[in-house]
Amino acid sequence: MTSGSDAAVAERSTVRAFAFEAVLVTLAVLAYFGVRGLTEGSAAEAAANALRIVDLERALSIAWERQLQELVLVSHVLVSAANWVYIWGHWPVIAAVACWLFFFRRPFYLLYRNALLISGGAGLVIFALFPVAPPRLMDLGTIDTVTQYSRAYRVLQPPAFVNQYAAMPSLHLGWDLLVCMALFQSTRWRPARLFALLLPPAMFAAIVLTANHYIVDGVAGIALALAGLGVARWLAGRRAIPGRAVATAGSRYPGDDAVPPPSS
Numbered sequence: 001m002t003s004g005s006d007a008a009v010a011e012r013s014t015v016r017a018f019a020f021e022a023v024l025v026t027l028a029v030l031a032y033f034g035v036r037g038l039t040e041g042s043a044a045e046a047a048a049n050a051l052r053i054v055d056l057e058r059a060l061s062i063a064w065e066r067q068l069q070e071l072v073l074v075s076h077v078l079v080s081a082a083n084w085v086y087i088w089g090h091w092p093v094i095a096a097v098a099c100w101l102f103f104f105r106r107p108f109y110l111l112y113r114n115a116l117l118i119s120g121g122a123g124l125v126i127f128a129l130f131p132v133a134p135p136r137l138m139d140l141g142t143i144d145t146v147t148q149y150s151r152a153y154r155v156l157q158p159p160a161f162v163n164q165y166a167a168m169p170s171l172h173l174g175w176d177l178l179v180c181m182a183l184f185q186s187t188r189w190r191p192a193r194l195f196a197l198l199l200p201p202a203m204f205a206a207i208v209l210t211a212n213h214y215i216v217d218g219v220a221g222i223a224l225a226l227a228g229l230g231v232a233r234w235l236a237g238r239r240a241i242p243g244r245a246v247a248t249a250g251s252r253y254p255g256d257d258a259v260p261p262p263s264s
Contacts, residue, residue, distance in 0.1 A: 014103075021102060021113070028117055032124060033163070046131040046165035050138050053168065053214050062215050065208055066141040072209050079145050085206040086146060089199055090172055097179045105186040111232055112182040116175055119228030123171050126224075131165035135211040142211035170217040174225030176203045181229070 057063035072078035094116075101109035136144035177200045184196035207213040213221075 018102065025098075025113075028120060032120060042131045042165060043133070046133040047138065049130055050133040050135075050167070050214075053132060053216055054138075054140070057214060057216055065135045065211065065214060069142050069145075069209055069211060073143075073145075076149075079149055079209075082206045082209040083146050083149055085199075085202050086172070086210050086212065089203055089206065090176060093199065094175060094179050097183050101182060101186060105182075108182050108186040111236055112178055112229070114232035114235060115178050115225070115229040117228075118231050119174060119178070119225050120171060122224055122228065123166075123169060123174075126169060127163060127166045130168060132168040132214075132217070133165055134167040134213060137164065144212075145210045146212065167213050168217045169220035169224045170207050170213045171221055171224075172207050172213065173200065173203050173218045174221035174228075176200055177222055178225050178229060 054063060072082055098109065098113070101112065135142045136147075180196040180199050184193050187193065204218050207218055208215055
């Protein structure tokens with residue numbers, strides 16, 4: 001077989017694999033949005049559960065949502081920054097990093113895709129069994145900065161397709177953490193690594209400052225994401241997927257030479 005034929009076969013294989021992943025991810029996203037129907041009539045339950053979260057935070061002396069938001073409401077720049085991180089630091093980042101991993105760091109993609117799906121599946125169960133109204137829907141002295149000061153997020157996720165009672169846990173933060181871990185581990189390019197280090201804490205701040213999540217939601221989101229990654233690594237080992245190689249990736253993976261090496 002000629003090199004040209006080999007390249008054509010490899011290209012067709014990549015296209016088929018990408019199409020499969022696109023369908024899989026689309027179905028997962030539809031399942032996520034579909035859970036909204038399961039909690040549609042549970043506004044009272046979601047509010048009651050939210051008060052339980054607030055009581056827990058007060059017992060831990062970390063019920064800071066209103067005070068923290070008041071710090072940024074004095075500045076339009078700070079509010080816009082929090083909204084920007086919350087809006088553009090989630091789905092666009094996940095999509096961009098996932099595509100890059102798929103084409104250039106496939107082992108990382110497989111591991112972290114599984115981690116996202118596992119944690120997402122567990123999150124769906126929690127959303128259905130323990131719906132929680134976010135601070136912006138409760139009478140806690142906070143406001144919905146995303147809706148009041150920005151229209152972009154309601155375009156990316158129209159209210160009719162958003163689960164309003166999916167505050168606990170925060171997959172907004174948990175999934176960002178997973179994606180940034182994958183990015184940090186899969187490249188030696190310092191700007192990308194710096195971005196991967198900064199986005200999770202910035203997103204943690206954003207989910208609270210925009211009144212979309214409680215502080216405890218963020219902690220739970222991190223825990224669920226890491227648990228999902230742990231299960232994904234365990235499955236990788238059982239199925240002989242190169243999960244161990246992922247943790248020590250270097251120039252062995254195709255496309256590594258396309259990433260600028262770190263300066264010494």
